[in-house]
Amino acid sequence: MVMSEALDGVPILVLANKQDVETCLSIPDIKTAFSDCTSKIGRRDCLTQACSALTGKGVREGIEWMVKCVVRNVHRPPRQRDIT
């Protein structure tokens, strides 16, 4: 799906949830887990944001980053053929 032409350049936000759990995967480990996909992901804004749905920590930062990306992409609206 990430290689779909319709999603070319669309930002990816990975919300790494449950960071309040002591045994959770660290952000570097999560990034390493995705490193095999780098060529498929291509050139686009990406953020792996640590968060906890339980405490709310990091959720706002992730959403604010996504809002900034959407605003920045306002000059690249969806093409008609991508709208289904």
Ligand SMILES: Nc1nc2c(ncn2[C@@H]2O[C@H](COP(=O)(O)OP(=O)(O)OP(=O)(O)O)[C@@H](O)[C@H]2O)c(=O)[nH]1
């Ligand atoms: N400690 C902690 N628990 C969480 C967090 N987010 C969700 N949970 C708990 O994880 C359990 C599973 O949550 P669900 O929302 O059902 O998620 P799921 O996708 O079905 O299952 P998971 O694969 O565990 O995420 C619930 O008991 C949640 O309360 C978090 O950030 N921290």
